[in-house]
Amino acid sequence: MLKQRAVKGVVWSAIQRFSSQGVQFVLGLILARLLAPSDYGLIGMLAIFIAISETFIDSGFSTALVQKKDCDELDYSTSFYFSGAVGFLFYALLFLFAPFIADFYDEPQLVQLTRVVGLTLIVNSLAIVQRAKFTINIDFKSQTKAAVSAITISGGVAIYLAYAGFGVWALVVQNILRRTLDLIILWSISKWMPRHGFSFLRFKGLFSFGSKLLISGLLDTVFKNIFTIVIGKVFSAQSLGFFTRAKQFSEFPSSNITTIIQRVTFPVLSVVQNDDIRLREGYRKIIRLAALVVFPLMMGLAALAKPLVITILTAKWTETVWMLQIMCFAMMWYPIHAINLNVINVKGRSDLFLRVEVIKKVITTIMLVITIPIGIKAMLIGQVATSLLGLSINTYYTQRIINYGFWQQMRDIGPVLLLSLMMGTLVYLTIGMTSSMLWQLTIGTFSGLLFYGGIAWGFNVGNVRLIKDVIFKN
Structure with missing residues (x-):
């Protein structure tokens, strides 16, 4: 039984990953022919700030939910409210610090780009529990439907905008639209809603495991993007x-x-x-x-x-x-x-x-x-x-x-x-x-x-x- 679940999971995980990433990769190649390398460079400059924020939003809770054997609705609800609150908090911080990010790279247009791209933090924070539940059930088929649909629609819109001369904003719209569509589809498929309030006791248990992953995740995120910072700055x-x-x-x-x-x-x-x-x-x-x-x-x-x-x-x-x-x-x-x-x-x-x-x-x-x-x-x-x-x-x-x-x-x-x-x-x-x-x-x-x-x-x-x-x- 365990082997059958694993094989089925591998098949659907592979389908999801390569169908979604494959479509995104092909659309990205088309966009790369229409856009300049500097357009990708501008978005790349924001990558570390978005990645660090998303690491805090998750805080290791998604892994903690999967690893916990007796996970229940109170755990899910606690994780949902925590992730949502952190998502709004970090968007507010990005909005306020956008001028400083632009000054650091000496790229004035990063002020507007940061404030718009940052909206993805709020959207992504509202889908963490749904993804964790699908993973626990080894259900990658549902995630495949959501990912491929969102990537295809957002990619098509981005190609149109790039062809119309919107430059870097084509990439911005693609990112926001993809996350939003993915969220809507995941919610509609999962049917899950938070049914309980926030439990400090459950939060303490989840955070005990997740906090160490948060710190290690922050380190990993910073160093994964350290080349981006150095190359963009130097x-x-x-x-x-x-x-x-x-x-x-x-x-x-x-x-x-x-x-x-x-x-x-x-x-x-x-x-x-x-x-x-x-x-x-x-x-x-x-x-x-x-x-x-x-x-x-x-x-x-x-x-x-x-x-x-x-x-x-x-x-x-x-x-x-x-x-x-x-x-x-x-x-x-x-x-x-x-x-x-x-x-x-x-x-x-x-x-x-x-x-x-x-x-x-x-x-x-x-x-x-x-x-x-x-x-x-x-x-x-x-x-x-x-x-x-x-x-x-x-x-x-x-x-x-x-x-x-x-x-x-x-x-x-x-x-x-x-x-x-x-x-x-x-x-x-x-x-x-x-x-x-x-x-x-x-x-x-x-x-x-x-x-x-x-x-x-x-x-x-x-x-x-x-x-x-x-x-x-x-």
Whole structure:
């Protein structure tokens, strides 16, 4: 029964993630052809302020609701009122501090942009409980309907506005409209309404778990966006636009696949959180499956970065190519990071989660101080080094909790890593046979698929039978 729920959850989570993100990605490519890199740079400058606010709005409560075994209506109502109140509070703060944000970046138009984009905080705060309830029930089908509908409609409106010459405001309208439509659809599907008042006792219990995730989430949010702050402040809006697009390309396969895996495995494996043997074996399969899919995608993306960017976005985005290639080597490790951290949350050790995040952020700070004076390229190479160091820290605690540390994980995913590097090298060499960007993209994609797929499937590299079982036995 648990396996069936997990497989069904993976399928619908994958459909939701790739249908919604896929539609958004395609619409984003169309918008990128119509808008200037500096338009994306302006929105990117606000990313950290929105992200920090949303971290406070959630405060770890969504994870706390999923992790809590005896969650009831009073818990949901308490979380709803808390998130809504914080959403209004942080919008008010953004509204007041908008002139200071504009002065910091020396971009006067950020005053209006901040005050309008900030409205998404209020909208998003009113949907946190609904999403948590769907996740607890492993119901990603409902979230798929809401996400795809909202993204498609808002994206269509944004393309029209961009074509009509509204510039950066096309992106602003897209963001607000998408969040609003998603909220309306989620409320209509879930039928859930707060039926109780606010309970300080329940708040205390939820916040006891969520507060540590809040602090670690703040650290993670700040450092995820630290490059955005530095590039926007030290360099230019145009450079930030190139970086933002490279980040979106590199995160698309890695983050989406990781999110699919995490959303399903967290509620499912929370059920066996007290059985270390089953938990360890479950995570071994998850890590091998993540590497089997993500590693070749990231290596292929790095090899095909130039023909992909120029063919899809046009030559005005060429500066994005080298940024994307470096970032692929950092993002390929992201699912392994996230899965190790998921172990800590499943075991209810949010204190260790916080400790891990603090240590990694200290390392990131040191690396940034060293690389910022050298330039953007040095900063991105430093990000790759930081990712590898961070992985060793994550796995240290996984070793302590379920006896599944760094070297055991490397033995499990090592063959996949080696095969992915070989495939990436083959693709990079193969595309040099023609000067046509479209042909490079076509030849490189098919040669990579045939080489990696054939060897992985034929020799069961990375235990590819895990995928075979899902396809043919479920």
